[in-house]
Amino acid sequence: MLELAVLGLLHESPLHGYELRSRLKATLGTFRAFSYGSLYPTLRRMRDAGWIVEDEGDAEVVADAPVLTGRRGKVVYKLTADGKERLTELLAEAGPSAWEDETFGVHFAFFGQTDPEVRVRILEGRRTRLEERREGVRSSLARTRSRLDRYTLQLQEHGLESVEREVRWLTELIETERRSSQAPAEELSRTTPPTERGAP
Template identity: 50%
Template structure:
């Protein structure tokens, strides 16, 4: 059975090839630069994935014309079954789509995802981060920390609050609704709401 990381890699490869045919070097470069889960991707991981997709018929491979300065490269292209497979994967909104690596990857291909699926993923991600924020604040209430642990706690809390506001804006844009969900931890009327810190201005 394919591992979760391998499944994410297959989805990423199919999504990138949906744009245009690419050779392995270009695929690796795009995966390293643009997609968080694969910023340290090696050819030893990429090429077995490509072979698996070729064997399944999701992509085809062909040699590009050779030049005097280099050997011909193998170019990979998406097939019609590959497009269908990608569409099926993009239509899923299970728990894996809300986790850190899965969410970032799904977001990268939201342009090829239906609105209803985008909303389910965004709302699922928001609920997951709200859980983390509530747990973090509970830990702060119960425990004591030294200066460095407190600084890390504040940074994590501020990052979660910032991400929740961003998700609220994305969801609002999809639904034409207010950016802050009433009753959530980022709602100023919530009893546990913590306003963002203010920083003194410098003159």
């Protein structure tokens, strides 16, 4: 989980803990935090496993984009060859471990480094997962609606709508992926393709 996130980020550039954490927040956004309380232990585990190495001393070229501190980093983490391999391995996974609640967001965040076919399979797996949940909630709601307290009902319905929204989102993403893989790499990198929804 965090492991994948760290590998993915370090693959872009070496970072030290603090920046790693900032990137985590910026990348995963609303979806997950990842406090130091899990970051540092994970880093240690990964170091022991040999996926990353700690580089002390100069961190002169740490940051590329904004002003940022730049110099004076203490411990800079970077990927090893084994780490890259491990990352590839994790990014290739297209099973439940990639589309469960906690994991999906992280996998999605690194779709840019993921094989297109795997992307689609993960998106579909996720959607199926959510459709199952949706049906569960729906039938539970149908069975118990009358017995439910006003607020409980409200909560249920809000949850149901959230899931429905998520499913719609995924469907759109899947369609986009499909279109991209059909068309050769032309106008793909547009953030939102202006192309019409396509005649069915």
